[in-house]
Amino acid sequence: MTTRSFLFLLAGARADGNTELLARTAAEQLPAGAGQRWLDLTRLHLPDFTDERHAADAPRAESADETLLREATLAATDIVIVSPLYWYSLSSYAKRYLDHWSRWLRTPDPGFRAAMAGGTLWGVTAMAHSEPEVAAPLTLTLHHTAAYLRMRFGGVLLGTASSPGQIRADTAALTRAKTFFATEAPLARFPYEEEA
Numbered sequence: 497m498t499t500r501s502f503l504f505l506l507a508g509a510r511a512d513g514n515t516e517l518l519a520r521t522a523a524e525q526l527p528a529g530a531g532q533r534w535l536d537l538t539r540l541h542l543p544d545f546t547d548e549r550h551a552a553d554a555p556r557a558e559s560a561d562e563t564l565l566r567e568a569t570l571a572a573t574d575i576v577i578v579s580p581l582y583w584y585s586l587s588s589y590a591k592r593y594l595d596h597w598s599r600w601l602r603t604p605d606p607g608f609r610a611a612m613a614g615g616t617l618w619g620v621t622a623m624a625h626s627e628p629e630v631a632a633p634l635t636l637t638l639h640h641t642a643a644y645l646r647m648r649f650g651g652v653l654l655g656t657a658s659s660p661g662q663i664r665a666d667t668a669a670l671t672r673a674k675t676f677f678a679t680e681a682p683l684a685r686f687p688y689e690e691e692a
Contacts, residue, residue, distance in 0.1 A: 501531035502677075503572035507579040507590035509538065514622035514657035517664070519578040522620065522653060522673040533568060537589040540565065545595035548603075565593065566600050570608070574616045574650075574677070577638060581623035585633045594641060609645055616681045617642040619652035622663055626656045642684035650681035 504523065508515050523532055540561040548556070558566070569575060579590040586594070600608040619638045623631055635652045642649040653676045655669030663669065 498573065499529055499531065500526075500573045501571060502526065502533070502574045502576060503568050504532065504534045504576045504578055505590065505593060506534065506536040506538065507577060507587045507593070509580075509582075509587065509589075510660070512660075513580060514655065514661070514663035515578050515580045515620055517661070518622055518653060518655045518657075518669060518673055519576065519620040521670055522676045525674050526677055533572070535565065535568060537593055542589075542592055542596065545592060545599065547598070562596065565596070566608075569597075569600075570611050572615065574618060576618040576620060578620045579634070581621050581625075581631050581634055584630060586637060594637075597641070597645075613646040614648070615645075616648040616650050617684070618650040618677070618681075620676075621652055622655045622657040622669075624656070624658040628654055639684055640686065643686045643689075647684055648681035649684035650677070650679070 502523070504519055506516055506519075526532065541559060542561055542565065543559065546556075577586065577590050577594075579587045582588070585591070597608070617638055619634065621631060621634060625631075631652065631654055638652065639649050641647075653669070653673060655663050655666045655673075657663035657666060
């Protein structure tokens with residue numbers, strides 16, 4: 497049995513925000529043998545994504561932080577995007593990180609897609625709304641990203657909170673956090689795909 501290794505990517509504009517608190521509550525429930533690595537996307541220098549697929553020039557060199565993120569991504573069995581709900585979707589930090597997956601599909605390691613297949617993508621978010629459908633764009637972004645790379649999708653752990661520390665009052669979200677990572681995530685599929 498493969499030991500699971502979780503990469504938690506913090507993508508909130510507020511340090512120790514509600515989304516991070518919810519993610520840390522869920523992570524506390526992981527088995528003792530599961531690896532955990534936490535990286536803060538707001539503290540890493542990740543340039544805006546530039547599409548160089550059809551450029552005549554050689555691709556630009558990868559920065560140290562890009563290499564760190566790419567290698568950490570490939571080393572994880574489970575990737576957890578920890579992003580508050582901003583304008584009904586992911587934060588700019590999380591979106592920029594996922595945009596770089598487009599680069600990593602081609603350079604510097606064209607084996608990125610094959611290496612990601614079979615891994616699991618998760619989301620954790622806090623939002624001001626109590627209606628889960630408000631977070632549908634965020635959930636679809638993560639689901640379809642997982643489907644494109646033939647990953648499993650564990651879903652999104654949603655909590656309701658806005659002011660600092662308010663997530664502690666969302667007892668339903670904290671209860672869900674205790675079992676969030678315990679389930680076997682299904683392989684993500686696009687709605688139009690036929691069952692194999």
